[in-house]
Amino acid sequence: MNKKLRNENYIRYVERKSPKSSWFKSLFHAFLVGGAICVFGQMVSDILKSYFPLMDLLTIGAWASVSIIVITIILTGLGVFDRIARFGGAGTVVPISGFANSIASCAIEFKKEGLVFGLGAKMFYIAGPVIANGVLFSLIVGLISLIF
Amino acid sequence: MNKKIGKSTYELEHPVSIIASGAYVGSKEGCGPFSDYFNNVAIDDTLGEKSFEKAERKFFEMSLKETLFSARLKISDLDYIVGGDILNQLVSVNYTARDYSLALVGLYGACSTMSESLAVASIMVSSGVGDIVACLTGSHFSAAERQYRNPLEFGNQRQTYSQWTATGAGCSVIAKNGDGPKITRVCFGKVTDFGISDIANMGAAMAPAAFETLKSFFIDTKTTPDDYDLIATGDLGKLGADILRDLLKKEKITLGSNYMDCGHSLFREEQKTFQGGSGAGCSAVVFNTYIMEKLKNKEFKKVLLVATGALMSTTLNQQGETIPCIAHLVQIEN
Amino acid sequence: MITSLLMYLKVLLVGGTICMIGEIIIITTKLTPARILVVFLMIGAVLGGFNVYQYIIEWAGAGATIPITGFGAGLARGAIIGAKTNGLFGALGGGLIATSVGIAVSIGLSYLIAFFTNSKTKKN
Numbered sequence: 001m002n003k004k005l006r007n008e009n010y011i012r013y014v015e016r017k018s019p020k021s022s023w024f025k026s027l028f029h030a031f032l033v034g035g036a037i038c039v040f041g042q043m044v045s046d047i048l049k050s051y052f053p054l055m056d057l058l059t060i061g062a063w064a065s066v067s068i069i070v071i072t073i074i075l076t077g078l079g080v081f082d083r084i085a086r087f088g089g090a091g092t093v094v095p096i097s098g099f100a101n102s103i104a105s106c107a108i109e110f111k112k113e114g115l116v117f118g119l120g121a122k123m124f125y126i127a128g129p130v131i132a133n134g135v136l137f138s139l140i141v142g143l144i145s146l147i148f
Numbered sequence: 149m150n151k152k153i154g155k156s157t158y159e160l161e162h163p164v165s166i167i168a169s170g171a172y173v174g175s176k177e178g179c180g181p182f183s184d185y186f187n188n189v190a191i192d193d194t195l196g197e198k199s200f201e202k203a204e205r206k207f208f209e210m211s212l213k214e215t216l217f218s219a220r221l222k223i224s225d226l227d228y229i230v231g232g233d234i235l236n237q238l239v240s241v242n243y244t245a246r247d248y249s250l251a252l253v254g255l256y257g258a259c260s261t262m263s264e265s266l267a268v269a270s271i272m273v274s275s276g277v278g279d280i281v282a283c284l285t286g287s288h289f290s291a292a293e294r295q296y297r298n299p300l301e302f303g304n305q306r307q308t309y310s311q312w313t314a315t316g317a318g319c320s321v322i323a324k325n326g327d328g329p330k331i332t333r334v335c336f337g338k339v340t341d342f343g344i345s346d347i348a349n350m351g352a353a354m355a356p357a358a359f360e361t362l363k364s365f366f367i368d369t370k371t372t373p374d375d376y377d378l379i380a381t382g383d384l385g386k387l388g389a390d391i392l393r394d395l396l397k398k399e400k401i402t403l404g405s406n407y408m409d410c411g412h413s414l415f416r417e418e419q420k421t422f423q424g425g426s427g428a429g430c431s432a433v434v435f436n437t438y439i440m441e442k443l444k445n446k447e448f449k450k451v452l453l454v455a456t457g458a459l460m461s462t463t464l465n466q467q468g469e470t471i472p473c474i475a476h477l478v479q480i481e482n
Numbered sequence: 483m484i485t486s487l488l489m490y491l492k493v494l495l496v497g498g499t500i501c502m503i504g505e506i507i508i509i510t511t512k513l514t515p516a517r518i519l520v521v522f523l524m525i526g527a528v529l530g531g532f533n534v535y536q537y538i539i540e541w542a543g544a545g546a547t548i549p550i551t552g553f554g555a556g557l558a559r560g561a562i563i564g565a566k567t568n569g570l571f572g573a574l575g576g577g578l579i580a581t582s583v584g585i586a587v588s589i590g591l592s593y594l595i596a597f598f599t600n601s602k603t604k605k606n
Binding site: 046103108143 | 486489490493494495496497498499500501502504505506507508509515516518519520522523524527528530531539543544545547548549550551552553554557558560561562564565566569570572573574576577578580581583584585587588589591592593595596597598599600601602604
């Protein structure tokens with residue numbers, strides 16, 4: 001039998017046979033956890049606004065992000081965050097917590113290989129592409145807006 | 149001379165004996181269905197070591213020591229060890245051999261290493277190369293996770309069709325003469341690739357390899373699955389085992405209730421490993437405890453061990469290659 | 483009180499929906515979380531570049547700034563503002579300046595926490 005055809009048939013068969021994760025449940029979990037993280041960010045913003053009425057919106061937003069980053073990294077260090085993530089799925093990956101967790105988890109994991117090539121280099125194993133692509137995009141946007 | 153039967157099966161002229169066997173497993177495996185068969189369970193799976201790679205090595209050491217102890221052998225009685233693990237450069241078995249100044253035949257067969265080392269060692273011993281030889285194989289969940297997947301603390305959801313790398317190491321001591329179950333036939337498997345590239349779906353990737361090996365073995369020996377008391381695949385998991393049944397059914401070979409998958413049976417459903425265990429340690433610990441004990445007390449007389457391995461490289465996978473897989477078979481009789 | 487309650491509802495709705503879209507992409511395409519992060523960052527940067535994301539932020543507050551899309555939009559917006567106020571210099575550095583706090587805190591705190599904690603084997 002033709003190998004390519006055999007493989008295509010097999011992949012289709014495996015696709016059918018593999019257990020599916022429950023759509024409703026995982027979407028609901030993602031919505032709930034992701035929404036809750038954002039609501040927490042909003043609460044931090046509101047508290048800051050009431051204490052520092054003169055602070056501009058961008059700074060308040062940045063502080064809200066920082067608060068979530070700090071909590072995520074501490075929870076990652078305590079070994080709790082991955083349990084929340086297992087429940088929330090994309091609900092923890094898509095908010096800024098996913099970014100913070102990817103840096104912290106790599107730092108903790110690879111420190112055994114030393115501070116330079118372990119912690120320093122591999123810290124960006126997952127977050128590196130995010131920063132690289134983000135900076136690249138901001139460069140393009142900046143240069144375009146300079147022209148127009 | 150060892151005899152070749154059919155296309156790829158070899159019959160040993162002088163069957164060799166497995167005179168001792170043992171395993172050292174992690175705590176999660178120790179809570180599984182085989183808990184009664186595991187004599188040595190680690191409470192803390194770092195075993196007091198600083199890194200998970202070192203912990204895996206310690207598992208190797210402990211299982212080797214315990215097994216030799218149970219057979220009243222010393223390390224200096226061994227001619228060499230045959231074995232491997234799933235980490236890069238076979239670090240666990242290499243460093244274990246270094247620490248005890250042992251000769252080593254290192255094999256990489258991914259999760260198929262247990263049956264591969266049994267096959268290689270039995271052929272070597274039966275043809276006069278060595279008298280007492282240890283086969284040593286294992287894996288560690290956390291060490292495998294950081295090499296093949298994500299950091300442990302990284303928050304992601306595991307796919308429902310994924311498997312859990314078993315923590316533990318198993319050791320069999322093979323001798324030319326001695327009491328114990330005998331290895332009579334071996335069959336080296338073809339490297340098989342049915343185009344699966346999803347590294348989470350190992351069961352589906354490896355099932356075709358087990359299928360090819362079992363099919364050619366049954367054709368070569370003119371036997372059927374019912375001629376054996378137990379047919380054990382290595383770590384296909386629940387999904388992979390179901391696929392293997394389907395694939396064999398198409399060739400009119402039906403696996404009955406004498407078929408089991410070590411990976412699927414290693415954990416309970418509520419341990420949330422989804423499809424079951426995987427890794428080189430999976431078939432190593434199940435074979436060296438549960439299967440060997442049943443062989444010794446003659447509950448099983450003829451057993452086929454078909455450990456399967458995904459010869460996967462994360463580098464080549466990122467370059468767009470699919471996963472080649474392999475399965476080696478050994479027939480053990482008592 | 484009612485207005486702030488309504489605001490929280492909006493935050494939950496928008497933030498939750500963005501995450502839900504992420505989950506849909508994960509289920510249907512089997513993309514790894516690392517790729518999801520990049521994809522959402524890109525979406526945010528494009529929306530931010532066309533000045534669309536600003537309206538979502540105004541409407542839903544943290545529901546739009548906390549997801550990684552907000553990070554991408556911040557990068558794009560920083561570059562645009564930089565280009566307007568500082569010319570070429572601002573266009574090159576504006577994106578990073580706008581998001582530098584988040585990145586700096588992530589790196590600094592991760593470095594720190596790595597000294598005090600070890601990764602642990604998972605139960606499931």
